[in-house]
Amino acid sequence: MREDPAGSLHMPVYETVAYEFGSSYHLEQAFLGRRPDHIYSRISNPTVEHFEQKIKNVTGAFAVMAVSSGMAAISNLALALLTSGDNFITSRNLFGNTYSLFTSTFRPFNLEPRFIDPGNPEEIDSAINEKTRFIFLESITNPQLEVADIGRISGITKKYNIPLIIDSTLTPPCLFKASDFGVDLEVISSTKFISGGATSTGGLIIDYGRFDWNRSETMEELGQQFGPHALIIKLRREFYRNLGACLSPHNAWLQSVGLETLELRALKACSNCLDLARFLSTCPEVDQVNYPGLEGAAYYELCNKQFRKPGAVMTFRLKSKEFCFSFMDNLEIIRRATNLNDNRTLVIHPASTIFSEYSSRKKAELKVPDNMVRLSAGIEDVDDLITDIKQAFAKMKN
Numbered sequence: 001m002r003e004d005p006a007g008s009l010h011m012p013v014y015e016t017v018a019y020e021f022g023s024s025y026h027l028e029q030a031f032l033g034r035r036p037d038h039i040y041s042r043i044s045n046p047t048v049e050h051f052e053q054k055i056k057n058v059t060g061a062f063a064v065m066a067v068s069s070g071m072a073a074i075s076n077l078a079l080a081l082l083t084s085g086d087n088f089i090t091s092r093n094l095f096g097n098t099y100s101l102f103t104s105t106f107r108p109f110n111l112e113p114r115f116i117d118p119g120n121p122e123e124i125d126s127a128i129n130e131k132t133r134f135i136f137l138e139s140i141t142n143p144q145l146e147v148a149d150i151g152r153i154s155g156i157t158k159k160y161n162i163p164l165i166i167d168s169t170l171t172p173p174c175l176f177k178a179s180d181f182g183v184d185l186e187v188i189s190s191t192k193f194i195s196g197g198a199t200s201t202g203g204l205i206i207d208y209g210r211f212d213w214n215r216s217e218t219m220e221e222l223g224q225q226f227g228p229h230a231l232i233i234k235l236r237r238e239f240y241r242n243l244g245a246c247l248s249p250h251n252a253w254l255q256s257v258g259l260e261t262l263e264l265r266a267l268k269a270c271s272n273c274l275d276l277a278r279f280l281s282t283c284p285e286v287d288q289v290n291y292p293g294l295e296g297a298a299y300y301e302l303c304n305k306q307f308r309k310p311g312a313v314m315t316f317r318l319k320s321k322e323f324c325f326s327f328m329d330n331l332e333i334i335r336r337a338t339n340l341n342d343n344r345t346l347v348i349h350p351a352s353t354i355f356s357e358y359s360s361r362k363k364a365e366l367k368v369p370d371n372m373v374r375l376s377a378g379i380e381d382v383d384d385l386i387t388d389i390k391q392a393f394a395k396m397k398n
């Protein structure tokens, strides 16, 4: 880990674009990649590098790249692995913008998503062919809260020699040790839990260095030249540099500070989420609570096996859309906002917001009914949150 030259305990924010060299020879060597110097902040920056190294220490990864957002992490990684005519396997239940990236943005480039049900990993066998370049799944889908059996799926991807990419935004490194479950590549929106309370956008590409790029048709040349470094070199020297989705030094600093309290905050948010799920289950106004941490929930056992805690997001159903709106509008402590894993507890009505561009049929297919509220638990005093929910329901009776 490169430390700050002045010994500052927090790596300071290097708000700079260019770096000066003592001689033309050194500048040449840096451009040839023979010196690990910073040249230009779109390519690397000391504050961003420091954040990357902290993530590397926390995850035990082989290499980490920090980028400007979770979507930048997904798009940079996917584009580095695909060429026109290729396909990849994924789930229908994806974060909305990821679904839109895969089905709309990628279409003119002839990059084909093939959808399977992660609950039925056998479907991978029939979806795969010689043009399949990776499998991309989310650890817990949102808002369906379905959980992929990652260990089992990584067994299948190994058989076919295809890298497994997991978006583990809902279960960051203190909740899920991706490397223990055979994950090759992990992407995380650090905007969520890691940023330390929704301060900044950021994304991470985490490479566990176990995939043999020599055996991948599109990466073979780089694989022979650079071994396990092949993908990260392709990203750093080409895709990341040319697409320009670099993380700002200021955001890297905020997220680096956020990382230091990640575990404390995440464990508190998960414990609040479980308490709220248990409480909501007892409310006569609530039809159905979906939280994989509730005993008897569909993915309860799998979550226990895979995660330290099953995240801090839950959904519940009320009588109708109008009832959901009225409930949300009556809340006083819980906020109405579209984010996850903030320090504050947030609610949203997914069908009329995140999924509003989709038809009713599509919403039904994506399991986003009109009477569902999503709640992302924060780190407040849980009794205050329960009191807030009680008073919101009480107001609706009058």
Ligand SMILES: *Cc1c(COP(=O)(O)O)cnc(C)c1O
Pocket: 069, 070, 071, 072, 095, 098, 138, 142, 167, 169, 170, 189, 190, 191, 192, 201, 202, 203, 340
């Ligand atoms: C928020 C989110 C993203 C996108 O991250 P941004 O930082 O907003 O670009 C991707 N995947 C999941 C699961 C998310 O929750």
